[in-house]
Each structure stands twice: as C-alpha cells, then as structure tokens.
Amino acid sequence: MIKKIMVCACLIPFLAGVCAAEVWKAPDQEQARERAKETVPFVKEYKDDCQISRRICLMDAGISLDDVTTVYFLLDSPIIKDREDHYEPVRFAHKRHAALVDDCTQCHHYRPKDENALETTRCSACHQDSFNPEYPERIGLKAAYHQQCMECHQQEAKGPVDCTGCHLKHVPDHKELVKLPDNPDPIQVTKACLECHDTQGEDMLKTAHWLWRGPSPYTTGHRKDILHGKGTTALNNF
Amino acid sequence: MQITRRHFFRVMGVAGASVAVRPPAGHAWQSKAPPDPYGCLVDLTRCVGCRKCEEACAEVNCLPEPERVNCQCTIFEKDRRPDHDAYTVVNRYYTGKVDEFDKPVPTFAKVQCMHCQDPACVSACIVGALTKDETGTVRYDVTKCIGCRYCMVACPFEIPAYEYHDPITPKVMKCTFCYDRISKQGGVPGCATICPTEAITFGRRDTLLEVAKQRLKNNPARYLPHIYGEKEVGGTSWMYLSGVPFEQVNLPALPETPSPKLSETVQHSLFTYLWSPILLFGVLGGLMAWFNKNDNPPDKGGV
Numbered sequence: 001m002i003k004k005i006m007v008c009a010c011l012i013p014f015l016a017g018v019c020a021a022e023v024w025k026a027p028d029q030e031q032a033r034e035r036a037k038e039t040v041p042f043v044k045e046y047k048d049d050c051q052i053s054r055r056i057c058l059m060d061a062g063i064s065l066d067d068v069t070t071v072y073f074l075l076d077s078p079i080i081k082d083r084e085d086h087y088e089p090v091r092f093a094h095k096r097h098a099a100l101v102d103d104c105t106q107c108h109h110y111r112p113k114d115e116n117a118l119e120t121t122r123c124s125a126c127h128q129d130s131f132n133p134e135y136p137e138r139i140g141l142k143a144a145y146h147q148q149c150m151e152c153h154q155q156e157a158k159g160p161v162d163c164t165g166c167h168l169k170h171v172p173d174h175k176e177l178v179k180l181p182d183n184p185d186p187i188q189v190t191k192a193c194l195e196c197h198d199t200q201g202e203d204m205l206k207t208a209h210w211l212w213r214g215p216s217p218y219t220t221g222h223r224k225d226i227l228h229g230k231g232t233t234a235l236n237n238f
Numbered sequence: 239m240q241i242t243r244r245h246f247f248r249v250m251g252v253a254g255a256s257v258a259v260r261p262p263a264g265h266a267w268q269s270k271a272p273p274d275p276y277g278c279l280v281d282l283t284r285c286v287g288c289r290k291c292e293e294a295c296a297e298v299n300c301l302p303e304p305e306r307v308n309c310q311c312t313i314f315e316k317d318r319r320p321d322h323d324a325y326t327v328v329n330r331y332y333t334g335k336v337d338e339f340d341k342p343v344p345t346f347a348k349v350q351c352m353h354c355q356d357p358a359c360v361s362a363c364i365v366g367a368l369t370k371d372e373t374g375t376v377r378y379d380v381t382k383c384i385g386c387r388y389c390m391v392a393c394p395f396e397i398p399a400y401e402y403h404d405p406i407t408p409k410v411m412k413c414t415f416c417y418d419r420i421s422k423q424g425g426v427p428g429c430a431t432i433c434p435t436e437a438i439t440f441g442r443r444d445t446l447l448e449v450a451k452q453r454l455k456n457n458p459a460r461y462l463p464h465i466y467g468e469k470e471v472g473g474t475s476w477m478y479l480s481g482v483p484f485e486q487v488n489l490p491a492l493p494e495t496p497s498p499k500l501s502e503t504v505q506h507s508l509f510t511y512l513w514s515p516i517l518l519f520g521v522l523g524g525l526m527a528w529f530n531k532n533d534n535p536p537d538k539g540g541v
Contacts, residue, residue, distance in 0.1 A: 083426070083431050084294075084431055084432055086432070130426070130436060130440075131430070131439065131441055133441060133445065136439070136441055136445045136446070136448065136449045137449050137452055137453075139436045140436060142434060142436075143433070143435050146286075146434040146435045146436075147435050147436070150286060150435070161286075163288070
C-alpha cells in the first residue's frame with residue numbers, strides 16, 4: 001500500500017494542477033520569469049582579454065562556484081522576442097552548468113571595459129539586437145545563446161543540440177483536456193495520461209524507472225526486499 | 239551628277255568599311271552597381287543545418303511550407319536547388335572534414351539568389367523585368383516579364399526558376415532579398431531574422447566585408463582565406479565564408495569579371511553609330527552590284 005502511495009506521489013503535483021482552482025506557482029520560477037523580462041543598458045565597450053587572463057581576473061576577484069546564487073534562468077528575453085517569437089523559452093540550469101564546466105570564463109568570456117561593472121555580466125548586457133550597424137561584429141543575443149550552447153554541447157558530446165532538447169514544448173492547459181472523477185485513484189490517473197501519451201508509456205517501460213530491481217531501503221516493510229520494482233510488482237500496469 | 243543605284247551602294251559600302259576600320263567610339267563598359275547596397279554574409283562554419291531559413295522564407299514570401307520542416311533525417315540525402323516552391327534551400331556536404339574521433343563533419347550551405355552587383359540576368363532581360371535596386375536587391379517585375387527565360391540561362395549561379403506547371407500566369411521565381419522588409423527602416427530578411435546562430439549576417443555590403451575580413455583575421459584556422467562573392471562575377475550582395483573549399487559546397491569558381499561586361503561590350507561595340515548594320519548592308523549592296531555587273535543580260539528570246 002505504501003508503495004502504491006509512492007507510485008502516485010509523483011502524480012500529485014499534476015493532479016493539483018488539474019483540479020485546484022488556484023494554481024500554485026513556484027516562487028523561484030516566478031523570480032526567473034521576472035528576471036527574464038529585464039533588460040539592461042547595452043555595454044558598448046568590452047575588455048578584450050584572453051581566456052587565461054580572464055580566469056586570473058576571476059580568481060583575483062575571488063569569484064568561485066560558491067558565488068553562483070541563481071540556480072536557473074529562463075532565457076526569455078524581450079530582445080529576442082522583439083524580432084520573432086517561435087519557440088518557448090529555454091530553462092537554463094545555471095548553477096548546474098557552472099558546477100559541471102567548473103570554469104566561469106567559458107561563458108563569461110569578456111567583461112565590460114568599465115571597471116565598476118560586474119566581473120560576470122549577464123549575456124544580454126553585451127549581446128542584444130542582431131545586426132546592429134554600429135557594432136557589426138557583435139552577435140545578437142539569440143545567436144550568442146545558440147552558438148555558445150550548441151558549440152559546447154557538440155564539443156563535449158553532451159547535452160542536446162536539437163530545438164526541443166532545450167526549448168520547452170508548448171504545453172496546452174490540461175484542465176480542459178483531462179476529465180477525471182473527483183478523488184481519482186492512481187490507476188484512473190495513469191489511464192487518463194496514457195490515453196494520449198501512449199508512446200511515452202511505451203518508452204517508460206524501457207527506462208530504469210520501470211526496470212529497476214533492488215532494495216527499497218526507505219520503503220517501510222520492504223526494506224530488505226530486493227526483487228521489487230515496477231516491472232515485477234506492477235501496481236498500475238496497463 | 240545623277241546618283242545611280244549602283245553608285246549609291248558603292249559609296250555606302252566604302253563608308254561602312256571606313257567605320258569598321260576605325261575602332262568603335264562607344265564608351266568603355268561601366269558597372270551599374272549601386273554605391274551602398276545591403277548584403278548578407280553567410281558563414282558556413284556557423285550553419286547547423288536546421289533549415290529554419292527555409293521555413294521563414296516560405297512564410298515571409300507566401301510559399302508552400304518546405305518539405306519535412308522539423309525533420310532533418312532524410313532531407314539532406316538529395317542535393318536540392320531553389321525552385322518555384324522555394325527561394326532558398328540548405329544542402330549538406332561531406333567534404334572529408336573529420337572531427338577528433340575521425341567522424342565526418344558535415345558542412346551545410348544555403349543556396350539562394352546572390353544578388354550580383356552587376357547581374358547577368360538583368361543584362362539579359364530584354365524587357366527590363368529584372369532590375370538592380372539601390373538596396374542591392376535584384377527585383378523582378380512580373381507585369382513586364384514575357385517569359386523568355388533568358389535570365390535563367392544567363393545566371394552564373396543557375397538560380398531563377400520558372401513556374402512550368404502554371405500555363406496561364408507563370409512567373410520567374412527567385413529570392414526577393416525580402417525587398418518589402420529591407421526597404422523599410424530596420425528591416426531584415428526573413429532568413430536572417432530567424433537564423434539561430436547568426437550564420438546569416440545582414441548589413442551594408444561594405445560593413446559585411448569588414449566583418450568578414452575581421453573574422454578571417456581573428457580565426458585563420460577556422461576559415462579559408464577567401465570571401466566568396468567579394469569579387470566573383472564583379473561582386474555579389476550575398477557573400478560566403480567557409481572552412482572547406484567553396485567548389486565542394488557547390489559554389490563554383492567564377493571569374494572576377496562581371497558577366498555582363500563581355501556581352502554588353504560586344505553588343506555596344508557592334509551597334510555604336512549603327513556601324514555594323516550599315517557595314518552589313520553596304521557589303522551586301524556591293525556584292526549585289528558586283529553580281530549584277532557580271533551577270534549576262536537576261537535571255538529574252540526564249541526557246
């Protein structure tokens with residue numbers, strides 16, 4: 001029974017979204033959304049340092065991974081949307097990338113000439129509108145993001161390089177699409193999901209989420225069972 | 239003195255010959271390129287082959303949606319050309335370039351009208367349906383076009399396509415450089431707007447040349463030291479930078495002389511002061527006179 005509850009625990013936020021009249025919003029997401037709307041004044045001149053001297057600069061300034069305060073950004077600047085708006089924004093896990101790359105200068109490659117400016121300025125300070133005739137070699141924000149992300153993902157053979165790998169898909173409001181009785185049980189919910197997302201259901205069967213076998217040290221009463229797993233003790237197996 | 243017919247032709251023949259001997263007094267060929275045109279710089283090292291430019295082009299120019307917009311799996315298997323349904327297409331080329339794991343690296347190249355500075359199609363068009371605009375655009379006026387398709391033969395890049403399937407109102411189809419957009423303040427062609435990596439840079443041609451030279455200087459290992467379109471056929475508004483030989487990505491080696499230079503020089507020298515028709519008729523007249531003189535009088539007796 002406890003297991004059953006665990007299985008449906010992951011569905012609770014989804015259910016909440018469907019049923020609750022007042023939609024709960026994650027505060028950090030709202031913060032990221034607000035931040036994405038901001039525009040900062042254009043940095044006209046930058047200090048043309050090489051990467052090594054940039055690293056030294058950051059070291060001298062005492063900037064390390066601990067200083068990464070913002071966990072993630074929503075890359076949804078009005079600078080890009082001004083010209084065209086075809087894709088949903090990208091959620092950029094800033095802190096995770098910083099920890100993974102362990103080198104701020106990979107992205108923070110130059111700094112403004114103004115000595116009072118921050119050492120790690122945001123991308124959109126220097127990269128704004130494309131094809132600015134006064135700064136013809138300065139690429140726009142959209143190109144800066146794409147070039148930086150894709151080049152690194154390709155080089156490291158890690159991370160997506162296709163459009164929907166980063167861009168959020170346009171998710172329609174499921175309130176109207178999903179019809180569930182009041183207080184549905186997990187089986188009803190899964191069934192409702194699989195009505196449309198049958199491919200995802202098939203895919204899920206190939207993943208560790210379905211195939212795992214092993215101890216469940218945190219499941220009361222099943223601590224020593226090693227043969228449990230969704231594939232064997234199928235609770236809502238369609 | 240009475241001028242006989244024969245005498246007239248003799249005089250004309252001599253006059254024509256004397257004009258022919260003298261070098262033609264026509265002006266030397268002059269470029270009609272606009273002074274400060276717009277252009278685009280295509281950087282093949284930046285292109286990722288997403289074909290968003292094709293999609294945007296179709297949307298902006300009200301063309302049918304390109305084949306398999308969101309799937310790049312099989313579309314690159316055939317080499318495509320711009321046609322009546324698409325002003326621009328992206329092709330993939332394997333040029334023998336490999337990455338550090340010896341995996342072949344593709345190069346993607348966008349094809350469209352190059353908007354030559356001295357376009358061969360404009361020179362070839364006998365009704366002035368094609369014109370080179372101040373913005374650098376080679377514009378097409380369907381109301382003037384008679385459908386002779388000389389432009390298609392003349393184009394060194396084989397770009398103009400024809401709506402063969404339309405028997406009533408066929409048009410010549412080619413990239414418009416999004417004239418309606420770029421002729422407005424701050425306007426950018428559809429393909430350049432959507433390009434995610436700014437593989438297409440839009441701007442004044444002179445500025446773009448500077449940008450291109452700067453890129454070649456800053457990154458000599460990445461590029462071949464050549465700006466395709468800077469001098470080819472007298473310069474084009476669309477220019478390319480590449481890391482692989484241009485011939486391998488279907489950008490043919492072309493002379494630096496503008497295509498219309500030879501044809502227009504020949505044509506203009508032939509028709510200056512109408513000397514060539516005069517000479518032609520003079521020679522014909524002379525021949526006729528000569529044959530008439532030698533001819534026996536017609537036999538009136540009959541048999």
